[in-house]
Amino acid sequence: MQSPDEPGLIYKITAVLFAHGLNILRNDEFVEPAGNVFFMRTEFAGAFDAGALGAALAGALPAAATVRLSDNRPQDVVLLVTKEHHCLSELLVRHAFGELNANIRAVIGNHEVLGPLTRQFGVPFHYLPHAERSREAHEAEVLAVLAGYRPDWVVLAKYMRILSPEFVAPYANRLVNIHHSFLPAFVGASPYAQAHARGVKIIGATAHFVNEQLDEGPIIAQRVIPTDHTRSAREMAQAGRDVEKIVLARALELVLDERVFVHRNKTIIFD
Amino acid sequence: MQSPDEPGLIYKITAVLFAHGLNILRNDEFVEPAGNVFFMRTEFAGAFDAGALGAALAGALPAAATVRLSDNRPQDVVLLVTKEHHCLSELLVRHAFGELNANIRAVIGNHEVLGPLTRQFGVPFHYLPHAERSREAHEAEVLAVLAGYRPDWVVLAKYMRILSPEFVAPYANRLVNIHHSFLPAFVGASPYAQAHARGVKIIGATAHFVNEQLDEGPIIAQRVIPTDHTRSAREMAQAGRDVEKIVLARALELVLDERVFVHRNKTIIFD
Amino acid sequence: MQSPDEPGLIYKITAVLFAHGLNILRNDEFVEPAGNVFFMRTEFAGAFDAGALGAALAGALPAAATVRLSDNRPQDVVLLVTKEHHCLSELLVRHAFGELNANIRAVIGNHEVLGPLTRQFGVPFHYLPHAERSREAHEAEVLAVLAGYRPDWVVLAKYMRILSPEFVAPYANRLVNIHHSFLPAFVGASPYAQAHARGVKIIGATAHFVNEQLDEGPIIAQRVIPTDHTRSAREMAQAGRDVEKIVLARALELVLDERVFVHRNKTIIFD
Amino acid sequence: MQSPDEPGLIYKITAVLFAHGLNILRNDEFVEPAGNVFFMRTEFAGAFDAGALGAALAGALPAAATVRLSDNRPQDVVLLVTKEHHCLSELLVRHAFGELNANIRAVIGNHEVLGPLTRQFGVPFHYLPHAERSREAHEAEVLAVLAGYRPDWVVLAKYMRILSPEFVAPYANRLVNIHHSFLPAFVGASPYAQAHARGVKIIGATAHFVNEQLDEGPIIAQRVIPTDHTRSAREMAQAGRDVEKIVLARALELVLDERVFVHRNKTIIFD
Structure with missing residues (x-):
């Protein structure tokens, strides 16, 4: 409401x-x-x-009010992935053991490498490579596959492609992304290398809805873990993956449980 | 309600x-x-x-319901202390700068050492030594001074005396204590030495209401910080003090803001 | 050294x-x-x-010194499990993607339920039920299977059986366990129900070596996450599982990397 | 070394x-x-x-090596402040109880409001207003007072003035600053208002050395605490102050204990 x-x-x-x-x-x-x-x-x-x-x-109620009635049935989810397995495997395992109030209907990858893991858990995998076609053409293919599943939620489980506003629009506030976060933030390529060079003491992850500016939509969940100068950029990335997958799973749990409202660029979460 | x-x-x-x-x-x-x-x-x-x-x-409402109406005016608080200053100074500083919705009416110490700090902030200090009198006699003196202030809340800001059920009863659910916490817990004397010997990786603090078993009343707030084998027992104690004072101040803020309900042996906190 | x-x-x-x-x-x-x-x-x-x-x-060096030379090759690990999948799946996934410096040689379960997950990742599963035989007889069977693999490390990945000193002895300081931790600690059955009844604000997990008193061996890693009164005992258990698996994986990473020394009842960890 | x-x-x-x-x-x-x-x-x-x-x-050693021998005597510190008391009072209290391995020689403020608190702890306070003079003239006055104390360390305890490179240069890697940190970071005025509008779930603080770009010097310590949509921007700021003072005190403890090396734009910390 x-x-x-x-x-x-x-x-x-x-x-x-x-x-x-x-x-x-x-x-x-x-x-x-x-x-x-x-x-x-x-x-x-x-x-x-x-x-x-x-x-x-x-x-x-006032005419401008919106009400959503729900019976808490499992909702339909489609995941988009690239090459990193950690968020995908986290969600597939929870799904396999009935811990997500969701049906993972399919996984779409722009690389092929996560196909075997996905199929091993009995979930369909669609390989839609982005090579040798325009961004528009590739997004159209992905949207077409998505449309076939009519998902309640689309999860970018380390999908490493920038999405156009045209892709995002039909899934406004239903498209969940995860990305690493640092104090301070680092702009541009190789954030772990930058964070390592700056000697950050904390690594974080932020799950958020995607709006037209990729990493700036309403925040759903955040968590951090400590690090220090002895960790290589590679070890920091491993720790970052550990946080990312837990935060993404938690964010998805919150939205599936219908605890998240969006207002302007922030969330109201009744958890 | x-x-x-x-x-x-x-x-x-x-x-x-x-x-x-x-x-x-x-x-x-x-x-x-x-x-x-x-x-x-x-x-x-x-x-x-x-x-x-x-x-x-x-x-x-049902006959068994209880309702409390409040206008959010500053409430009266009395602090009990022994020798450690960290919780006392934290609360005195916040009070001095108007950050606590409370009047700290007085501080009662069973040692004299914290008198100067207290008076420096313009707050009365009552020195009530426990030496050379029975527990009953000492508690009666403390209760008499407390009664003169009619405090809404009594805070044990590192008061290192065990309280009898007779002392606790008139201040049921209005007596807030802070103590260190470990994973696992350590029973008996010198908990920091025990925690050091066991090599704990985390130090915590718990603020709670006092009931008849001193450290087992309803929990109001908890927080932890990491530690490791390189910290001496003395350094672990310093880190423990940092957590304790922040957790106690946070717990007091919650009760002063009337966000804490007690039910059986737990709290319901609307924060 | x-x-x-x-x-x-x-x-x-x-x-x-x-x-x-x-x-x-x-x-x-x-x-x-x-x-x-x-x-x-x-x-x-x-x-x-x-x-x-x-x-x-x-x-x-002094005669009493011990030196261990290592070339950092993957070490052999066997996992013991009961019914809960979260620690097992975490380790199987990391293993499958080459993130553990280890060979998971086998999984031994006293229930059959985790067999399919294990085999799905191409790892042998030994079902050794404890029903209808004595503790001694069951432990002897498990030890016999273990001996066949000559593992460097044995991991209790939510193995819910108490181990006898005779079982523990041959794997002293090579047997890693994970268990939930609370502030304060709760003794006895249904710890999540007890923690819920007490209204704890923090849930933790401790990974440790097993010694003759099951949950009191040297601590390798600990971590916590916050909770509150709105979480049911069931939701607290889910959050507890999330912490447990990350802490166990981290502890295993530390021991596989030979960063952990044991001295008396504590660890010295160079991480 | x-x-x-x-x-x-x-x-x-x-x-x-x-x-x-x-x-x-x-x-x-x-x-x-x-x-x-x-x-x-x-x-x-x-x-x-x-x-x-x-x-x-x-x-x-090689000719390019640098060695610093120390006998761990208390070092001299001067604090710079503006109007906020929380970092100043934290350091004054620790100093008063002998918990800092330092002599706080003086406090310099560009506002007068923190004079009484400082003097109450027996520390000299220099009021050097910035109004009605140029930045150069004001900085020259502050540098002159600083020079009189020959401090080992200068701490910006919420000193809200941008410092010129000329001010920073003579205190390179000896000038410690504290500032709030968010995931993601917010540039510009009113960061708490921005963080509130974005609905951040975590508030952090970063203590760092000041180099020529004010907030981008090597990081000494960082810590975070959770928040949510129910906190007003004012309550978030209170929580931010709690973190800031603990992180600043911890960073100062690390530098006073000579545990911090600076290399390029990062710290190597042996804690």
Whole structure:
């Protein structure tokens, strides 16, 4: 639920739930001072008719409000990968043991190297090389395969291609990316080499939604681990991969659990 | 607000607030599955008559519910100390610069060494030595001085005396303690020496309410920092002090902001 | 290298290396004040004859010194598991992609459930059920299979059986275990349920060598992540698994890289 | 000790120490692959004549090597501040209780507000306002006061003025600064407001040496703490201050203990 804030919103919503015989298990609410926007996430128990409940809520709320009713069924996910396996294998293993509330429908790679791992877990792998075709043509191929799965979420699990705004648009706020983060940040190529040269003491990872500027969408999760001068750039990269995969898995868990709202360029997360 | 859970509680409470013209700024709610207890913390804007609002809420809620209305004024705090300065100085400095929503009314020490630091910040210091009197007699003296201040909260800022259940009882869930924590835990004297001998890699601190078993009350805040074999027991103790003071200050901030509920032996914290 | 401390040790060792034309790349040295024991780990470049170099070092050092020469070849590892997959899959994936300096020769399970995952990665799985036989008989079977592989290291990757001192003895300081850790610690069954009931704010994991008291051997690595009252015991367990697998993998990396010395009940780690 | 790397360096140095009857307590050594530079820090016990020992070491080492002999006496420190008290009070309290191996000789402020706190701890405060004079003139006044104390280290304890290269040059690698850090980094004014708008999940602090580009000198220490959308920009700033002061104190402890070497734009820290 997202709505312009006004007095009595919680009262009005909970009145509807009460009238429909639904019991609230957990309720989180937040008013974003910038923009005066009201966000609420409610977990409730009880049977309901989605049409009737939706209509009753719409009637009680401001016209600009949006409500999303969910029954918490597993959602469909497609992963995009390049050559690095760590995020992919993390998600495939969790999926294989029923720890993700999701169906990983397919993996799309612009290199072939992660095909065997993917198939070993019984998931289809689409090899769509980017070589010898234009960016537009390659993105069109990927979008076509994606469209066939109608995924709820697309995860860039170390997909090392810049995406055009045209690719991002149809999956706005449904496209999750992971990337390394440093204090301070490093712009340009070989960030681990730069971080090593600067002697950073901390390595981090940030999972975020992709918007039109690749690495600047709303942040979903972040975590860091310590490092020091004795680690080579290669060892720092290994530590970075450890953080990346855990942060990406955590971010995906949060979105699959419908705990994440996006407002302007930030997230409101009820975790 | 704390209440046995039943359908419609949020609806009933927010109806009362709406009827009194109060606008909810932030609302946190949690149902503890063990015991089926409902907890809610609401921040709202608007003028209210405490008597009328309290009566209206009481009328709307189950008989066993408890409601606490607050205007967020600074609360009164008394600190108990022994010889270590780090927690005391942290709180005195924050207090001096208006960063604690509290009045530190006094400091009571069973040693004299922290008197000068306390007075330097313009806070009364009571020296109540424990030597040459029984535990009962000493505790009675401390309780008498405390009673004169009628504090909302009593903070054991490295007070190194075991407290009797008789001392604790009148300040149940209003007595905050800080102590070092290790993975694994060490029982008995010289915990830093034991932790050093075991080669722990992490040092932590736990702020908690005191109940009848000194170190086993509900946990308010915890934090850790890394260590390794090159640190002497003395250096580990310094790192431990750094964590302790930040964790104690954070815990105090949470209770002063009325974000902490206690249920059985755990806390529900809306931070 | 481990030796009773005496003046000139570094000088004597480096003189031997210099005389053999070996160049030191990295040298770490530590004198443990308790026991006055000298530890040193040296990485050097250059070709050497192990017999001649070992003899020269032995001649230069106190009789009680021990020296281990290594060429950093992959070492042999066998894993013991029960039903939980997270540590096993973490290690199998790293192994499959060449990120562990080890050969995982086999996995032994007292349940059958992790057989398919193991075989999927091309590693032999031995199912040795503990049901309907004595502890002695079961341990004898496991030891017999282990002996066939002559492993350098045995990893308890969530092996949920208590080991007898007779089992542990032949693998002293070569048997690595992982277990959850809390602040404070919880003794007995269902630690996550206890930690949840106590409202801990931090979940940790400790990787350690196994000695005769199962969870009290020298600590190799520890890490923590934050939690709060909103997480169910089940969600806390998931977060605990995430930490456990990363900490176990890190600990194994440290021992495979020969960075870990054991002294009394602690580790000296040159990382 | 810092030197171009060549075979036998540790051997040659330890031979000199052995010949002078000095016993090594702890030795750390590192060869930086970029530039092939050898760094070593040795703690030893025993009486020595600095002139004779220095000459013997110089004779044993390459001409380009630099050696620094120290007897670990308290070093002189001057602090520069503006209006924020948290780093200043942290250092004054530690100093007052003998926890810093330093003499805080004076505090210089470009505002007057921190004078009372400083004097309360018996430390001289110099108020040198920047208003109504040129940057050059103001810096010249600060440099003149600094020069009178001949400090070993100058600490920018939240000194909010940009320093010119002329100011920095005479204190190269002896000028320590602290600043907030975010993932990702934010350039420009009001970083906490920017970080809040972006919804960062982590707040960090970096202590570093100042070089000619203010915030880009070699990093000494970094630490982070978690945050989330419920914290206002003001609360995030409080958490940021908590991290800043601990990180600055830790960095100062490292430099006072002579554990920090600078090489190009990074630090080698033997902690």
